[in-house]
Amino acid sequence: MEQQNLVQKFIWFAERTILLLIAIATLYAVGYEIFRIIYVKEVNLSDLFLLFIYAEVLGMVATFYANNRIPVTLPLIIAMTALTRMIILQSKDLNAINIIYEASGILILAVAAYIMSLKDKISLKKVLLREKIEDSES
Numbered sequence: 001m002e003q004q005n006l007v008q009k010f011i012w013f014a015e016r017t018i019l020l021l022i023a024i025a026t027l028y029a030v031g032y033e034i035f036r037i038i039y040v041k042e043v044n045l046s047d048l049f050l051l052f053i054y055a056e057v058l059g060m061v062a063t064f065y066a067n068n069r070i071p072v073t074l075p076l077i078i079a080m081t082a083l084t085r086m087i088i089l090q091s092k093d094l095n096a097i098n099i100i101y102e103a104s105g106i107l108i109l110a111v112a113a114y115i116m117s118l119k120d121k122i123s124l125k126k127v128l129l130r131e132k133i134e135d136s137e138s
Contacts, residue, residue, distance in 0.1 A: 019065070033051060056077060056078045059074065060074045076116070080110060087102050
């Protein structure tokens with residue numbers, strides 16, 4: 001039993017250490033990107049998408065530290081933003097069918113995010129209904 005508790009503590013510590021490293025690396029990447037934008041004196045749409053991705057990653061880490069869980073929709077939104085950025089960066093060089101594939105990927109991720117948000121709403125309704133039933137029984 002104590003060994004399992006030690007393993008759980010190690011995993012807990014490792015998880016938080018990795019998330020802290022992700023946050024630090026993301027802040028470094030943000031600083032580097034802002035420095036690069038200032039240096040070249042030009043801001044492209046792909047730069048803004050990249051900064052948005054960094055903001056979402058930081059938000060995901062902050063959400064984990066606040067709630068001890070990461071909502072599934074956040075990584076899906078990050079993936080959609082990354083695919084959008086990819087389309088913007090490669091649209092001149094890509095075959096039209098590849099753009100359709102990437103756009104389809106965004107659509108699939110958007111549908112998945114919507115379904116996951118419905119799951120959260122349904123779960124919340126179940127909790128509220130359960131609380132209502134418990135209150136009426138008291």
